[in-house]
Amino acid sequence: MxxxxxxxxxxxxxxxxxxxxxxxxxxxxxxxxxxxxxxxxxxxxxxxxxxxxxxxxxxxxxxxxxxxxxxxxxxxxxxxxxxxxxxxxxxxxxxxxxxxxxxxxxxxxxxxxxxxxxxxxxxxxxxxxxxxxxxxxxxxxxxxxxxxxxxxxxxxxxxxxxxxxxxxxxxxxxxxxxxxxxxxxxxxxxxxxxxxxxxxxxxxxxxxxxxxxxxxxxxxxxxxxxxxxxxxxxxxxxxxxxxxxRYLDDENRRRRHIASRYEQAFSSTTLRLPVTKPQASHVFHQFTVRSDRRDSLQALLKEAGVGAAILYPQPVHLQQAYWDRVQTCGGMENTEQQAREILSIPIHPDLTGEEVECVIDAVRRSA
Ligand SMILES: Cc1ncc(COP(=O)(O)O)c(C=O)c1O
CATH class of the missing domain: 3.40.640.10 (Type I PLP-dependent aspartate aminotransferase-like (Major domain))
Known part of the structure; x- marks a missing residue:
């Protein structure tokens, strides 16, 4: 896995x-x-x-x-x-x-x-x-x-x-x-x-x-x-x-390299890819895509041996410990919609090139 x-x-x-x-x-x-x-x-x-x-x-x-x-x-x-x-x-x-x-x-x-x-x-x-x-x-x-x-x-x-x-x-x-x-x-x-x-x-x-x-x-x-x-x-x-x-910058570079490989490979799929704003240097703690079929995509990836995670499945204001007492201000449409669509694809600096290709293959077949 x-x-x-x-x-x-x-x-x-x-x-x-x-x-x-x-x-x-x-x-x-x-x-x-x-x-x-x-x-x-x-x-x-x-x-x-x-x-x-x-x-x-x-x-x-x-x-x-x-x-x-x-x-x-x-x-x-x-x-x-x-x-x-x-x-x-x-x-x-x-x-x-x-x-x-x-x-x-x-x-x-x-x-x-x-x-x-x-x-x-x-x-x-x-x-x-x-x-x-x-x-x-x-x-x-x-x-x-x-x-x-x-x-x-x-x-x-x-x-x-x-x-x-x-x-x-x-x-x-x-x-x-x-x-x-x-x-x-x-x-x-x-x-x-x-x-x-x-x-x-x-x-x-x-x-x-x-x-x-x-x-x-x-x-x-x-x-x-x-x-x-x-x-x-x-x-x-x-x-x-x-x-x-001492290795943080190198490892962040590796994360960015994997991210650009994913961006290129997933551009032909229906996935919505993470955005990097001008002037921003993203360190890809997660590579989070959005899909209308998020749950089935996650299940298919699991079958293919790729562990994709949902961070986070429930916004804090809807969680049992908070929903009846923590205040929100304004609408929470983006927050709630993203919670239904997000999926984080494996990205860490120790993934081998072969594993990256394996993730790409599985995502392309499932998305
Ligand atoms: C955004 C954010 N804030 C705070 C924390 C809390 O960090 P820790 O788990 O070290 O208490 C985490 C880590 O889980 C986090 O992702």
Missing amino acids: ILPADPKRNYLAHKAEIDEAVHRVMDGGWYILGEEVAEFEREFAAYLGLAHGIGVGSGTEAVQLALRACGVGPGDFVITVSHTAVATVAAIELAGAAPILVDVDRETFTMSVPAIEAALNTHGRRVKAIVPVHLYGHPADIVNIVAAAAEHNVFVVEDCAQSHGAAFGGQKTGTFGQIAAFSFYPTKNLGALGDGGAIVTNDSGLAERAKLLRQYGWRTRYISETAGLNSRLDEMQAAILRVKL
Whole structure:
């Protein structure tokens, strides 16, 4: 079976270096918040061209703590999308705020700018932040989102869980808003071998607050200056991420190469292909096509040994945990229609040329 993502193969591709890094940590005897985390934080921030990186326990906690660092809390509204991993919305609630969910763009699957403008006008001063999600590796319309946020004096917290290395106009995602959150879940473009996340920012005040919050609000050990939590990236994951960061650009290039092969091969089918906007550098965390016959296409691909995934089958505002209490603003037509049509075809850097051709063959026969 060709899997939609294959973190074990990515580990095996870098096995010697990763094993060496893990043993270095085990033998060193310092397992939490040591040199590996500090080095990774420096290297990852430098990769993005930012001043500060703060390693945390997961992407969900990165979003939560980034919001809290901005002062978001109970009584505040935070605008985000419903077409995302539920983690984005969960993180807003974990920060104590109320999510306002808006529709996405018809083409890019990312936050609609007219929809956030409407939400900002409707909810006024209670909105404290916007969380755009660079979904599937394509940058959201971030310049216009930042402009709308600035007009209303609200924070932009970028959710970059799916966009490591993606850029708009040559500038990397994660560097447009005041602060950004990354996930290193194993299947991500930059994935650990366990949970992990990071907050990045150029603002030293926000960085300081995020750093306090990730460990009980401690500046001095055992003395809590503010109420925080335990959300620490561990030394082993940081050491693994330092290895993998060195390959991120190469692996993103490989993803783009596979994507262009798919685009060319699928152009004669009825599938609607992912759009890359001018100035956007897409890192194809997913290669998401749209089809009116999505479910049968997925079943046929499965029979052919190709695991295609639906990310995400149900918008957050329709999910049982949220539908009767999370607010939406404006229509959700694009979000709901996309949820019925989307299918993500396997795309990861360790797919062989032969496997790519096998996927193409199966899709062409099924679509
Ligand atoms: C868009 C988005 N936001 C947030 C997260 C949460 O990351 P994590 O799984 O590391 O908590 C994920 C990952 O699943 C994601 O895809």
